[in-house]
Amino acid sequence: MTVMEQRGAYRPSPPPAWQPRTDPAPLLPDAEPHRVLGTEAAAQADPDLLRRLYAELVRGRRYNTQATALTKQGRLAVYPSSTGQEACEVAAALVLEERDWLFPSYRDTLAVVARGVDPVEALTLLRGDWHTGYDPYEHRVAPLCTPLATQLPHAVGLAHAARLKGDDVVALAMVGDGGTSEGDFHEALNFAAVWQAPVVFLVQNNGFAISVPLAKQTAAPSLAHKAVGYGMPGRLVDGNDAAAVHEVLGDAVRRARAGGGPTLVEAVTYRVEAHTNADDATRYRGDAEVETWREHDPIRLLERELTDRGLLDEAGRQAARDAAEEMAAGLRERMNQDPALDPMDLFAHVYAEDTPQLREQRAMLRAELEAEAESEGERR
Amino acid sequence: MTVMEQRGAYRPSPPPAWQPRTDPAPLLPDAEPHRVLGTEAAAQADPDLLRRLYAELVRGRRYNTQATALTKQGRLAVYPSSTGQEACEVAAALVLEERDWLFPSYRDTLAVVARGVDPVEALTLLRGDWHTGYDPYEHRVAPLCTPLATQLPHAVGLAHAARLKGDDVVALAMVGDGGTSEGDFHEALNFAAVWQAPVVFLVQNNGFAISVPLAKQTAAPSLAHKAVGYGMPGRLVDGNDAAAVHEVLGDAVRRARAGGGPTLVEAVTYRVEAHTNADDATRYRGDAEVETWREHDPIRLLERELTDRGLLDEAGRQAARDAAEEMAAGLRERMNQDPALDPMDLFAHVYAEDTPQLREQRAMLRAELEAEAESEGERR
């Protein structure tokens, strides 16, 4: 007779309130990032989708190089390039319906443009004539967000509000690997899970937060493993495989729309360029690492797949390049024009109505500008 | 020949930077909270430890009821009772070495007292004559922390500093289930894991954050499941089983001390009393739930184990009760004395040295107090 058996009534029972509410197993990501291109799964992928992704990737790459060129010409104050990350940027935009919302981070102008926002308006922030250059309601794209991870709770709140109103709207929010360390990331994911809000969180793990490599950012098996701690599924995907990213995000969006709650997607990718044009990446990483990633370039992967399957020939490639060049030319031309500036705009949108204090300051600036104009007039 | 085989060189390879650095499996908590009392494992437990835990639990319970009584007598401004949670409070204190540090949350005066801090000093905050009533360096107990989860990064920083200095000091930080929702919880755990700091995080999941039940706080399978997202082990323990809590915390402390990094421990317990004496728990929960937990009372569980094993008889029980009564009587007596107050202390510790501004304000208060004393003198 064991000790236990002797004890009669005294049997350990779980603490009464102990009810694991979620089975953790299905929430955990696979050990390897999900891939489609170059695998059996690619055969199932919709050829039209693949071609569309290809065209957008080529355009996206061209957009990145054009924007970087604009910084050299002094037409942009700064540009954080998403070169090498175009698969994530493009898939995030394409996976959404019209009525859905995109919450981009500061690096995601490409996703914003891919969603339909005018490229010049998308670059307004980085040109410096205003902050958000587009009307967020026109394409349902929240302002490009610079304070890292702070846009994530906004996405949760918006998705939650939509659900309360009975609209089947999904919000997709983008954040970097570095951004996952912020408290706002944690709070947003927790609220989303508790409220079962229709949100998809896309973490672009591009290996660096400016100079800080992932190993100094987290000790987790993967960033997707954070999901289980909130009670939502975590998914790991090869972020340079546009078809895979589109598929994983698509599943998450559908799940969210159907009332299944939020998903955390980690896309493993790489920031091929420096942090911004102002950064010197050689201070913290070697060329060799960058080179291994060029091998794994998102355009190259998709091009190979399409070519192998006979879905793309040289004419098709040329057509994509031509479209991209046309976009770039238009962008160049429009960005070379000086934006119209009115200093009085400083006061235009601080409040719905000026406070008496702002009225005084407005009058002061107006007087200054008039005096300036006058003295310039005199000089002429 | 499959599609894959036809493709020759084109084989999917994982994205180059993809190296899962931690095996997630050992980080995940068991499905059921760990228990010792009433199980086979109890036979292995050190009888002296069990008897010591028992004496401390009885004392701890008495301390809780005494402190609550002091609020009714107007001797404490407020008291958040840890009745029902004594196993966690006591084990957290007992598991540490002298050189270790305890980082208590506002509910944890009992742990502070169990660690050796004078009970009156530990209650200073709640009596209202000063904030922290004890010298944190005397027993290496950080100030009782009211802003939830904000003490967790302190524990990480302290443990990290100790390690940098070559001291084998461990920090144990306590937080509630509600506190795990705060951004500071997230940031602290992440820093701890990245730095491999010798910290143990003890979450007392007592089912409520004031009126908010766990289900509105998190959708996670358990709070311990959050650990994997930081790359540290998560452990789940029956928080009313003092032997189990002591064992799990002890393992975590040893692991931390040996350089193995941080651990997250979730102790499932229950707040039997209202949030504080000022709270009315009937507004948000029924008696039935409370009753099921009284069945699972930490003192009762341990008493039964000790009795069954012949380690405790009525004399022993009486001795524990007597010691507890003695502590309570002493506490009552000392708390019934008005604390010595000097209003000039307001300025004593704002800076190492008064600013000129504070010197002026100090002079003003001194003059006011003198005038007050004078006019009182006149009246007499």
Add this chain to the structure above:
Amino acid sequence: MTTVAVKPATMAQALTRAMRDAMAADPAVHVMGEDVGTLGGVFRVTDGLAKEFGEDRCRDTPLAEAGILGTAVGMAMYGLRPVVEMQFDAFAYPAFEQLISHVSRMRNRTRGAMPLPLTIRVPYGGGIGGVEHHSDSSEAYYMATPGLHVVTPATVADAYGLLRASIASDDPVVFLEPKRLYWSKDSWNPEEPTPVEPIGRAVVRRSGRSATLITYGPSVPVCLQAAEAARAEGWDLEVVDLRSLVPFDDETVCASVRRTGRAVVVHESGSFGGPGGEIAARVTERCFHHLEAPVLRVAGFDIPYPPPMLERHHLPGVDRILDAVGRLQWEAES
């Protein structure tokens, strides 16, 4: 006008009523925060709202202030009018980044396309015997953040009127509730609520000719008491209740100071870098030649808020106000 028997009501009740009426009038109004639902808030200010309007309209959130304010921003983006409760002044600090970087700027950032009609209720100030972190006066932080309105009632009627106005505002409002006035009573008829006050108008609570006490929130009753006590010294004090720190009612304040020629600003918040500096400076800029003495300040000391047993020495009381009035260079006049 009907003459209904007017029963005394507390400020807390008036605030509850304001939310209730706002929720009834506009389905976009949503209340959220820690313990605001089932419990009705730790001060019971949201009592009954979850019951009447359902959990979706009055929601207990997880315990995370940045998350609360951040999700409220998202809800406002989608057309709701969230009313957020911060449980205590000091527990609003974790939400500062959301407040400063987003709430205060969203309209501006988006050229007016994305206004945020958000009300953030913050119980503030001391005098309730609270332990540390429960009695801060944080209005200086909010005042220094362009894009926010900062409003604080001192009477039961204003509590209703100003909260309705704040919820109706298309701009974010930090609504500061003086904790120690929650249970102050006034003959205010909840069945016939006072009109919604426009934000930005100060009010003269007591007329006087000798000097002006400029104050707000929890210090208004103290100033009124001081004005009564001052009669014994031969001073007839005017008391101006600002009601709104942003926008600031220069007109009412300066009209009073020009009349009296002397002024003292009174608040609980610390003096250095506190609201009083701004107020004294702007009054002086505008009324310099009317001033017989510098505008003085009676405020909390420049120290962390003290423990309950010492708070009475910190808080500006009648004596300290009268001392300041006494320093307004009366000899200079004669």
Add this chain to the structure above:
Amino acid sequence: MTTVAVKPATMAQALTRAMRDAMAADPAVHVMGEDVGTLGGVFRVTDGLAKEFGEDRCRDTPLAEAGILGTAVGMAMYGLRPVVEMQFDAFAYPAFEQLISHVSRMRNRTRGAMPLPLTIRVPYGGGIGGVEHHSDSSEAYYMATPGLHVVTPATVADAYGLLRASIASDDPVVFLEPKRLYWSKDSWNPEEPTPVEPIGRAVVRRSGRSATLITYGPSVPVCLQAAEAARAEGWDLEVVDLRSLVPFDDETVCASVRRTGRAVVVHESGSFGGPGGEIAARVTERCFHHLEAPVLRVAGFDIPYPPPMLERHHLPGVDRILDAVGRLQWEAES
């Protein structure tokens, strides 16, 4: 005294040198923040420190400002002297709760038992063409928080001296670095660093008799320029560089204003609720009968910091300062 050839150095270099010397002198000094290690900081102010002192002494942290400051608190508890870098002013906001609820109060909470010798470096202010959230002037928040010192250099030599003093201080110091002066040069010899300045002393940068410009940080050079330009108008302006906002050097400031009888406070931060209100109010309290005119303020507008292409209209410049000087009621004198 030796006469070494003095080469021009930038403020950024002086700051780096101050940290280097402090780290060499005291093994307790640890530098931490985002990108401060391998990269040397986005402004290169920590350049070379990780290399010289190792990663343990100059550490790249995860990207989480509350975590950075919160762990620094714990490190200070254990006897270290952390020097924390916040990457930009606006990115210090997530750390506000740690700053207000712990950093500023720990000494007070523990009756002096647990002081926190912490330096928090915050690059602040505009004029560098930064996009939103990169040009805030957040000093008003810090000034309103008792328990903190708030220090800001305007010259290369002060950058060194004041940072050394801040790191040596047993109290927490918010050390505000004017971004647009990082590359300002001065003949400062890094091999023979200027003495460590005590915190809390303002300095007269230019003597004058007509009026006093009270200023600090990025606005000091602008005020000196304005003083030069004012000569053409017949004004001889004195310029006081505060160097430390907390503690505030009433003595130096008031001595100057009593001499000149007129004053303008100049800063980039917004006017309403900004530092200027406090400064004007306290100067007026102390110098009322010496004042020929109210103390005026020239400050940033009360708006969110504007986009780069419009920032010049926001920042207080020479003309705006001279306009204010012109409003100092000169007729009243004659």
